[in-house]
Amino acid sequence: MSYGYEPIGAKHSIRERLFFSPVRCTAILLTVALSLTSIGFIMVQRPWQSTVLPNIFSPPVTNMFGPPVPEVVSANVYDPFVAPSPSEAIVDPTVRPIEAHCALSDECVDMWVSTGQWQEPCRHSMVQDANIDLVYVWVNGSDPLHRQARQELLAKTHYKTKDARFREHDELRYSLRAARNATASWPNSTWHVITADVPDPDETDDNRRLGLVPQWLDIECAFYGSPEGQPSIRLQHDTELFRLTGRPGATLKATDSSTWLQKVIPSFNSHAIESQLPQLDPDIVSENIVALNDDQFFMLPLPPSAFHTTMYGQVFRMQWDLLVGGDSTGRADGGGEWRSLGWSSYLLNERFGERKRPYMHHNARALSLPLMHETSLAFGSYFAATPLSQFRGSHKVAEEFEVNTIFLTTHYVIERHREALLWSWVVAKWGGASGVIDSAQKDQMWRELGGSNSESRRDNETLTMLAPERTTGDNVETNLLMGGVQPPYSSDPDRQADTTYSWVSMDGYSASFHQFAAKATINRAECLGREAEPAWAVFRRLLKDSPSCGDNVIASLIHASKSGLSVFLPLPPPEPTPPSPSDPIILPLELPLEAPPLPQNPRAFAVRLLLRYAYVLGDSPTLFLGLKSATQGERALVGADKKKNTALLCLNDDLRDGDQTAMNGVLRRWFERRWPEKLQCEL
Template sequence: MLFCIGLGSTRNELFTPPLPATPKLWAGGSEDRLVTIQASRGAFVTDLGDVVEPPASQEIQRPQIFNQVASSEEPILQERPATIQVTKGSSVNDIGDVEEQQSLAEDVSEMQPVVADGGRLTDISKSQAATQAGNSQDPASISVQGAMTDKVKSAAGLLSPTAVSPGYVFPDTSNFERLNRLADELPDYVHIPLHMAVQEETLDSWEEDWFAHAVFEPKTHGSLKEPTIDFVYTWVNGSDTRFAETMRPYELNSSLNDDAGEWIASHGVNRYRDWDELRYSIRSVEKHAGSFRNNIQILVNAVEGEDGTMSKQRPTWLRDDSEIQSALQVLSQEDFFGAEEAECLPTFNSLTIENQIYNTPSDTDRIFAMSDDMFLGKPHAASDIYSPLFGTVMGFKPNSYNTIVPPSEKDALRFGEKPYLIYTSWMLNRRFGTRKRKGQVHFGHSLSRSVYKEAMEAFPRPALKSACQKFRGETGFQLYSWYNAFHYTIERHREALLWSYIMIRSDPDRNGYLNWEERQAIVSDLEEGLANEGRNSFRKRMYYYVAKSLGDAGLEAPKVNVETTWTSLDGPATIANIDCFEFNVNECLAPGFSSPSWDERSDNPVFSTAAIFDRLARQDPQCGDCLTKLLLNRVEQGLSPLLPHAEKDAEHRQTVLKALKRYSYVVVEPDALFTMVTDAEQVQVRLIDRLADPDKQAGQLCLNDDVTTDNENELLALRETISRLFNEHWGTPSRFEAWS
């Protein structure tokens, strides 16, 4: 099969032929001729070839698919090649069998949620969706109401700083077993309609010009307000004997426990060791982010005392009075886990806790999630984490994951975070289409509570299964919440643009079908954009103008994460490194798209907007990427070529603008330093000596405990060296400390 999209240096040779010398748009002429439109220096040359007969069959043979999980092993060839039946309501399951299914197109905005069950998409009612999502009380619960509900309010005065609710005991194990059974009945993923996802979003006056034209006019809109951000920590004091005794029976009953006791002996020492990092991390936040810090929240375990009463773990140095509760709250898992998820408590699994962070109560939507071994090393602006104009700040590692077959037992045994990245890649591929997705950097994570909530609700079975894992690895796999939230945000932004163009802008009569006149308009748009493909200077690269744009809006520019590599105002991040010199509308949009012959007598289901949207958004994401890039090439800046017309369709345009605001993001190369701490000498040379040089200081630091010695003298020397490092950089006590 000729897959006529050039993908530059990122192309997969299995899927694409060599790039042509000049850009081409493959389309059919009015007499069923194959027309090659070539772009050279902005001019079009029409090369009329021989008459090409329309395909006798609407089957497209796809190349064999390889497992592209990032690993050292050779790719695993699937047993059978996949064949896509390009007719209304059909697709291919995970091993290549053609199955009847609904397109996901309508559900992105107008239709009811669509639930995936075993690879098949089924259109269901709201009440059914709510039941499958594990919430039968509220039929709309599968939608995202936003985290700023009545639960998300100030925690000051509502939560005890030390005590757990009187008489509280951990749930009976029968509840754990019941929820595990319930999770097994839920779908792996669902599609949340855009209009439901954005219903809590609001627009001011600046979004229209900003998202459509990448312009902010301060004389018209004035200055925007700096955002406030919660800093949320996961923390445990492993030296607390009550913690060890509370955890012990769950360790003994864990599926990970072995007869020799090796797992219990190995998993707890450095994972739960305390170097007093939390105290100094909070000092670093107060020193370098105090101007925009909203609340500090410390997420802890409840522990059982000798008398059987339950209390929250709490740093011994932390003040215990009402004066600080307006700015700092200690939350046990019982304080913020969802009602159903709390039936599986307690958990000693950081992934499980992270999957519930969106439930922490607050009066702001924005979170910067940190571990206690993460520190701010330089002064920050709010825009180093989030800004109203550019959205969530994200950073990624070079390594990518692209799991296209179900993860195996071998994958579950891989080192560190890899099993969870592989599994979450598998889920994202099934929901949004197959592509490589980079792993997130190991530093603080900027998040929207409401988008985070949506990203978890979109995967009902994995989300509930995760809540029932008390230790990492008990069932092999879990959703990796940071990876999921970042890529869910990126994909939803892309999906909103494709839905806007195919379902709304290109179908002005809104009948769900692209007639010949409407198809010609799309080809014309693509021709215009193709003329500018390869002209790197044609579109203004907004990632070069982040600081200036923020300044125009009266917002402080980034101080640390100043190396921006992409913004969602430049388009989806998936188009950043692709070249689209050739685009075949008959392959990417629908067979016969370029000819009027195939629906002269009756409607052809392949020309339905739903089928074409699904093809671009999920089935052939490379096609969707190139279509988006070529359409954006029509203008020098902004996203206007993909938006509904302002005059003709104001209501849908408002929905799309809300979605673009909700899912906006910026990708940066973080100014950060990650160190696996091993011994005192290493800390002295790699950290203390290095950071003494102002030119070598880092904006963010993560000091991961990789200490293997149990020698008391070596541990004492390391503790003293770490203490010296901390006090040199964050020696001033914060107002939250009872003693220093």
């Protein structure tokens, strides 16, 4: 009998297995021949890697394309590419799962979300440190082709913009050097640099474009990564990312994207470029990313858990004292961030209820690619409108202002987690299969919140709860260690950056965005009522119509236990019920008036949903320096050197025209003192 595999129990000597198998023999000969050919080619074409062959044979598995072939135009190096066709420039509307969560069993996810303890059956599910890619957005405004294209569009549109938006101080080179030092322990990381692009002046084909390249970088070398383990550096270009999005459920055609592309390309607007980061190819880019500008620097080593963990989610860093309210008027400054911030907060208000939200620290930001993509689907028409501003703030049409992608995506995740808590408790737990909550159930809900059913207080009962006692924060380090993850804390913050998890979504929702409310006050008539009504109506009221009611309901329920979210969850089904393939993996992107069908296993759906939107509000020592002149900048950098525990630094260009040359010298000297060792592929 001929087997396509070796039968169990078959015993052969090494000699027999190696030489008497025609398939193996042929494979070995082919491997040897191809290896010899590859070695000869590599020795000639890739001298920088000729001494470390294993790295060459194993380029990063995420690579879906061949190595770059640089093109030289007037002594400048470019990365040529063909722009996506209109049919390719349409967003994929499929909501993406988070693969790291899919690897966890239903039993483990249920135990983790309900108890907040990484215990059986999770103990054997070592999640390890998250795989995180760095994504830089970079432009060299002094590039001659970029400057020419920019000036032509400014003349055509009669618009003026600040040169500082495009100035280059060679920051990217040193930001990457800093990243090499700070992220040396990160597993399987790749660095992606999103650069501007311009038409190819030597081609008549408008679809052929030239991507800008840092002139100090050997992009062929960088593509393969360093033999010493330095991550590969992949260049991607603005026009490659642009995808047309529409309202959820909209059917988009190539003619739509063709018309849209003609309006938005070329783009010289960082808000527009960031609005396309959700369209990064998931086959190339990790689902966990840290997004940076070239003027942002890692100052000390940080473990991956300072930005992402599979268990607790993304780590968001916020400025509690800088709140952004919704603004749909467009009157705020469009040349800066404030118009986009106000507009983004307004869109969040329309979807989730009105509140002010804190600004994100202007530094390295943790983002989830699947959740960024989901956000772009939920607000599709607004993401499509953002690049209509080819320069920041240039498009002033109402309802078509620019979104602030980082702010919008971050707060979307926080709001979706809050939504999942309220849906689980109201719709799945109390509404159940009937979808209706009767008056007796409302009495039970009120008791679960901590209230009473005294007839004497029936008409206007109000409940007040003080801040709960929870052990969630005490358990973080143990849980991470049990999952095989290095905690983000540091006992020597001058040598390794110290990051604190000041709030984790395992504690529900914080209306102050960093701690429990001192007390939660709930008026039953306003928040729950007494009459029977659809569970979806109660859910919508707590979610959007009266968000303070929803906040206080969550705060009151948290009193039920010391850790975990079990009080929010429906009971498990009597018999094990696997999720139905027809069930969605998320709640609707737009909030419908009527309830969508209940998933086949509401509890399994709820715990997966809560894990999907898990997040951390974290604190690390950060520093933001506005550089106004060479003298002031030099003093500021001396001060930065004295702050030994700074984890993240941003150097913002606030220079007056004419101060650039002097500031370049100051920065170069400081950069070389801080990060003197070249990257492997620096020319």
